[in-house]
Amino acid sequence: MSTAERPQPTGGAEEREAAPRRRADAERSIxxxxxxxxxxxxxxxxxxxxxxxxxxxxxxxxxxxxxxSREAVLEAVLDRAIAEADSVIEAAAPDEDPAxxxxxxxxxxxxxVLDRHRRLFQAAQRDxxxxxxxxxxxxxxTRVEKLLGRGRDEGVFRDDLPMSWLVTSVYSLLHxxxxxxxxxxxxxxxxxxxxxxxxxxxxAPPGRDSGLRS
Numbered sequence: 167m168s169t170a171e172r173p174q175p176t177g178g179a180e181e182r183e184a185a186p187r188r189r190a191d192a193e194r195s196i197x198x199x200x201x202x203x204x205x206x207x208x209x210x211x212x213x214x215x216x217x218x219x220x221x222x223x224x225x226x227x228x229x230x231x232x233x234x235s236r237e238a239v240l241e242a243v244l245d246r247a248i249a250e251a252d253s254v255i256e257a258a259a260p261d262e263d264p265a266x267x268x269x270x271x272x273x274x275x276x277x278x279v280l281d282r283h284r285r286l287f288q289a290a291q292r293d294x295x296x297x298x299x300x301x302x303x304x305x306x307x308t309r310v311e312k313l314l315g316r317g318r319d320e321g322v323f324r325d326d327l328p329m330s331w332l333v334t335s336v337y338s339l340l341h342x343x344x345x346x347x348x349x350x351x352x353x354x355x356x357x358x359x360x361x362x363x364x365x366x367x368x369x370a371p372p373g374r375d376s377g378l379r380s
Contacts, residue, residue, distance in 0.1 A: 196232050196242075198222045203243045204286070211289035215239070237293060244290050244302050251279040252306050260309060265317030266366060272313065273365060274358045276306075276340060281354055284344035291341075303337060310336050314369070324371045332369060339365055 202221035206213040215236050219229040233239045258275040260268045280287065290299045311333050317323030323332070343361055346352035352360065 192232070195222075195224055195228055199224060199229060199232060199239065200242050200246055203239050204246055207240065207243055207286045207289055208283060209285070211285050211292075240290055240293055241302070243286060244294075244299070247279070247283045247286055248302055248306060251276060252309070254279050255306060255309050260313045261316075264322060265313055265320050266322040266370070269310075269313055269317065269369070270362050270366065272310065273336075273340075273361050277343065277358045277361055280340055280344050281347065281357065284348055287341065287344060288348065300337065307333050307337055317369070321371065323369045326372065335368060336365060 199218065199222045202223075203213070203218045206218060206221055210217075215229060216226065218236075218239060219226045222229070229239075233242065254275045255272055258268070258271040260272050262268060287299065290302070294302075311329060314323050314329060314332050314336075318325045318329075339361060343352060343357045347354050347357055
């Protein structure tokens with residue numbers, strides 16, 4: 167084969183060096199978009215793509231190249247908030263102390279995150295639907311399920327109901343508290359106490375006092 171017939175290399179050193187820069191630029195743009203959108207969804211759940219682009223300091227073409235729809239931005243922002251909740255739950259040491267005491271800490275830690283993001287979660291429930299919103303929570307609810315399972319082994323949580331129902335009860339009451347706070351029916355500063363006083367007795371075996379303060 168002559169030199170003219172040999173395949174020529176595609177892209178030289180400059181292009182190989184440019185590819186990581188393009189990836190880094192894309193990652194910075196995505197981070198800026200998600201950061202901006204998180205703040206906007208919390209303040210204004212009906213925020214538009216144009217407003218997100220302005221707040222992130224990117225053009226609409228860049229925004230749409232990374233997120234083809236407002237729904238896609240919302241899902242990315244939701245995942246960011248839930249990742250924060252997951253870290254907060256981990257910091258609450260759910261594997262330490264009796265399970266009912268650990269759950270009380272997890273409830274309070276989870277509420278602190280949910281309270282900050284409750285308008286975001288309302289927007290997600292409205293725009294994505296309750297089922298998709300719940301699926302996004304799978305990672306954090308797996309932690310809750312593990313803790314409830316430990317409590318069953320310790321005899322502090324009931325085992326006469328399906329585990330899936332106990333997990334749903336925790337999830338649903340946390341979000342019900344957010345709805346009541348947003349609707350003015352519950353004061354934010356009372357929500358953690360109310361959640362603990364409701365959930366721990368409900369999860370305790372029939373006839374057993376949770377043993378924790380209300």
